[in-house]
Amino acid sequence: xxxxxxxxxxxxxxxxxxxxxxxxxxxxxxxxxxxxxxxxxxxxxxxxxxxxxxxxxxxxxxxxxxxxxxxxxxxxxxxxxxxxxxxxxxxxxxxxxxxxxxxxxxxxxxxxxxxxxxxxxxxxxxxxxxxxxxxxxxxxxxxxxxxxxxxxxxxxxxxxxxxxxxxxxxxxxxxxxxxxxxxxxxxxxxxxxxxxxxxxxxxxxxxxxxxxxxxxxxxxxxxxxxxxxxxxxxxxxxxxxxxxxxxxxxx
Amino acid sequence: xxxxxxxxxxxxxxxxxxxxxxxxxxxxxxxxxxxxxxxxxxxxxxxxxxxxxxxxxxxxxxxxxxxxxxxxxxxxxxxxxxxxxxxxxxxxxxxxxxxxxxxxxxxxxxxxxxxxxxxxxxxxxxxxxxxxxxxxxxxxxxxxxxxxxxxxxxxxxxxxxxxxxxxxxxxxxxxxxxxxxxxxxxxxxxxxxxxxxxxxxxxxxxxxxxxxxxxxxxxxxxxxxxxxxxxxxxxxxxxxxxxxxxxxxxxxxxxxxxxxxxxxxxxxxxxxxxxxxxxxxxxx
Numbered sequence: 001x002x003x004x005x006x007x008x009x010x011x012x013x014x015x016x017x018x019x020x021x022x023x024x025x026x027x028x029x030x031x032x033x034x035x036x037x038x039x040x041x042x043x044x045x046x047x048x049x050x051x052x053x054x055x056x057x058x059x060x061x062x063x064x065x066x067x068x069x070x071x072x073x074x075x076x077x078x079x080x081x082x083x084x085x086x087x088x089x090x091x092x093x094x095x096x097x098x099x100x101x102x103x104x105x106x107x108x109x110x111x112x113x114x115x116x117x118x119x120x121x122x123x124x125x126x127x128x129x130x131x132x133x134x135x136x137x138x139x140x141x142x143x144x145x146x147x148x149x150x151x152x153x154x155x156x157x158x159x160x161x162x163x164x165x166x167x168x169x170x171x172x173x174x175x176x177x178x179x180x181x182x183x184x185x186x187x188x189x190x191x192x193x194x195x196x197x198x199x200x201x202x203x204x205x206x207x208x209x210x211x212x213x214x215x216x217x218x219x220x221x222x223x224x225x226x227x228x229x230x231x232x233x234x235x236x237x238x239x240x241x242x243x244x245x246x247x248x249x250x251x
Numbered sequence: 252x253x254x255x256x257x258x259x260x261x262x263x264x265x266x267x268x269x270x271x272x273x274x275x276x277x278x279x280x281x282x283x284x285x286x287x288x289x290x291x292x293x294x295x296x297x298x299x300x301x302x303x304x305x306x307x308x309x310x311x312x313x314x315x316x317x318x319x320x321x322x323x324x325x326x327x328x329x330x331x332x333x334x335x336x337x338x339x340x341x342x343x344x345x346x347x348x349x350x351x352x353x354x355x356x357x358x359x360x361x362x363x364x365x366x367x368x369x370x371x372x373x374x375x376x377x378x379x380x381x382x383x384x385x386x387x388x389x390x391x392x393x394x395x396x397x398x399x400x401x402x403x404x405x406x407x408x409x410x411x412x413x414x415x416x417x418x419x420x421x422x423x424x425x426x427x428x429x430x431x432x433x434x435x436x437x438x439x440x441x442x443x444x445x446x447x448x449x450x451x452x453x454x455x456x457x458x459x460x461x462x463x464x465x466x467x468x469x470x471x472x473x474x475x476x477x478x479x480x481x482x483x484x485x486x487x488x489x490x491x492x493x494x495x496x497x498x499x500x501x502x503x504x505x506x507x508x509x510x511x512x513x514x515x516x517x518x519x520x521x522x523x524x525x526x527x528x529x530x531x532x533x534x535x
Contacts, residue, residue: 054430076432117337127374160378168373
């Protein structure tokens, strides 16, 4: 399948982060994270729970923007908090900034006291990252997003966690970072971010140019393409209106 | 059987400058907007606002009524960033800002509603929430684990505003949408001045015809005043009674772009009574 889009490669890369998760809440913030969770559940990780993005778990392969819901459970915000504090969740969030150890910022750009740009606030990032597995999806990687130091630590990185309790160290995990350029993890001795793969047509130099800190770069693979089955599910069932290409336009 | 029926203005008349007001709903969902609009009409100032913020926060910031803001996020949902709140933060016009993790906010309200001084959690530890709110303290588990936990202080409120779908006139109330959010905790965290607006006041028995008993989450001991406010959550949603008025929300957000546009928005929609507002909304 050489005709797949960048957005489809990103969705498959996000889906891969849910491999082996089993019967937990696969939660995605934004179109591509949500599609990644739904694609994983529709193909290789059938026990995942996925939501409609509002208050219900859906049993069917719900399309983005679709309303044909087959509800299998109720998950209002209070239950989301209970579930995440209980650790039965893997979330894929966005990041306005991220650093080498995976500290993430969605709160503000510039000094917190008087920001240059006020964003969402920390939202659930502190609680998510301290309680369960987190992955980040970034649709526009630049050297202003991959930064030396984030302006506000919303989600916890590995250097912060290194000084915290055993419990926190045991349960904190940033599984991967997926961007429009490549896939990253933290599987290094000091948990510095490592480039795992570049998407087809992207060079290691492209990735380095879009990063302000020093990445760990060893054997870099090419990100896998979605399988024919995945593309069919994605195009015909999960996202027939192609919202994915609006979130990540073709390179 | 005493009725607690009143108007938005009756509720606002019980408040004074400097009070802490909790506002229910979530983002741009089921916000007690008619009470917020009544607050905008009042002379009250120097308020502390506690909210899972949406346009309630944006409007009160734009009107300069907020001395202190306590929030986990502020968003309009379909418009991710709340432009009036952003302006207030970027211009430094909110003197005191307490930005929490969403779960910490729940815990603060829950602690207050249980009359506890704090509740422990891990959410917030290690993040800049600790740095930006220097008053926060940790507590060591007294058990064998000895773990250091964040002690989220009780968020006691002087008043609470929530908007639900149905209630009787004594304050037994029902949500018919998908999520109660944390409305019961906002009511619980306030020691008095607990104001509930609803789309429709009905006889008690009708609550149990409109939905299962599970939906009647608010009992009358949690409420001091009941306000009938049809379309009272406008322009936020109030499912299943109505969806968000996206067109109006966009008009509201766009008006943040320059002071003149905002002045004309205020003139057009917010310069009269709630009835005037609803008339102006309907006339579009």
